[in-house]
Amino acid sequence: MAEKNEATQKQGTMKTGLQKMQETFVSSLVESNAKLNIILDDYQRVCAFNIVAKMQDMLTNEGKTFNDIDTNNIVNILQTATMLNLNITAVPRECYLIFRNVKVGDTWKKVFEFGIEGDGNDKVLRKYGVDVKRVHPIWVVREGDDFTYPSFSGIDVTPPTWSPKGYTGKVTKVVYPIEMNDGLVTYHIAERESVVTNLQAHISNNLMKAKEADIKTADKAKLLKEIASMGLEELIQYEPAQNWISPAWKNAGSSEAMILRKLRNNCVKKIPKDFSNAFIAKAYESTYEDYEQYDEDPRINKEEALEAEINENAQATSIETNLTIDEVIEEDSEQQKEKIKKEPF
Incomplete structure (x- = not known):
């Protein structure tokens, strides 16, 4: 009985901590948008709450808290999700959230990355298509x-x-x-x-980040020249390129899902849109899958992270996780609130 009460108490603490973080971030988001004459509706607030909940789960699984993540990174994602009305808990999926490693000075730090996928493209097109x-x-x-x-x-x-x-x-x-x-x-x-261009960019980016000890500069140039004229199936199977192609492109369980995702993204991106608001347009552009936009840790591959997302959400069965949340969330919430006040949008 004591163990049951302790578990119930921990669940209550988690709920209270999460609610505080949601209220802290969403309140700041509402105030920031009000200064831009942008009023969030109820659904947009739901989108923001769900993003914060997803972030909490990811941080917990990494043994981290919101204090370990740059505040601007968090609020920028909330701005993007709410302005585009994208719900991370929607089924079918509209968007994804993953961790990436970026270089800050001489150190690597984890950041969240947010992007559009699946029906999220259709939602943006319905709302903003010309x-x-x-x-x-x-x-x-x-x-x-x-x-x-x-x-x-x-x-x-x-x-x-x-x-x-x-x-x-x-x-x-x-x-x-x-x-x-x-x-x-x-x-x-x-x-x-047409997806071959996406894969070529993926390989090129991995090669550019590779060290001389892994592949010589001359060999990089040679490989890039070889793959420039290849078709998609040939390139996926091309042996000299295998070390520079993530498993998400090659594994049977994720390859077709990745290709379909790229097809949908590529198709929708070309259709004219009118956002009528520079902030919304910027939010949309921030979701582009531009492999050159981050100085990314070459050991962390975005496609592998997306493969995990695809596999996770392809399962029809529920997934149980053992989360350990204690009183640190209470303190975390207060510290984050002060941090947001000091670092406005």
Whole structure:
């Protein structure tokens, strides 16, 4: 009975600590946005609360607290999630949150990274797409499916056709049927082979960060030249490049999920958007998967982290975790509140 009471007390402490952190950050976020004449609605507040809860779980699993993370990193992510109305607990998924290592001076520090994926792209497109009236369900076309491309006769368009034959084959393309305000339906198509540019950038970035002891400069240049003309399947299997391709691209359980994710991102990114607010536009741009934007620890690979996210959320069964939360959260909440006051947005 004593053990049960102790467990209940710890759960209560965790809930109280989490609630305090949520209230601290969201209150500061509301005040900051008010100065920009941006008023958060109830759903945006829910998005912010869920982000803080996700951060708490990740920090707990790492044996860290919010005091170990730069405040600006946290609030910037909250700004992005709320401005774009992205809910990290939504199903299907709209966004992800992972840890990255960045170099600050001569030391490496953990930071959170936030990005859009899956239905988050569709949500942004529905809200900010230029003249977009409705985003219809996407077509995920796979090997063996019957598909015909749209045809054109002047300004008249014959729509594409798609007849699925299965749901387990390799993805060959994604199609976004988008209805415009004038009633016209446009079809935006991203081809599987286009993802090779994403993989080439991934390899190039890993090579640029590699030390001379791991691969000589001349060999880097040679490998980059070799992969420049390769197709996606050839590149994934290319032996000299294997050390510079993360498992998320190669493993059977995550490769297709990664390729589909890249296809959706690539397709939506090209569709014109009007954010009508510079802060929202900046928030969207901050989610771009630009491998050059961080001086990242080469030992920490973003794709591996995303693979873990994909695998975690692909499971239908619940996952039990043993969290140890004690009174330090109470102190952490008060310290973080003071920290936020000293470091405004």
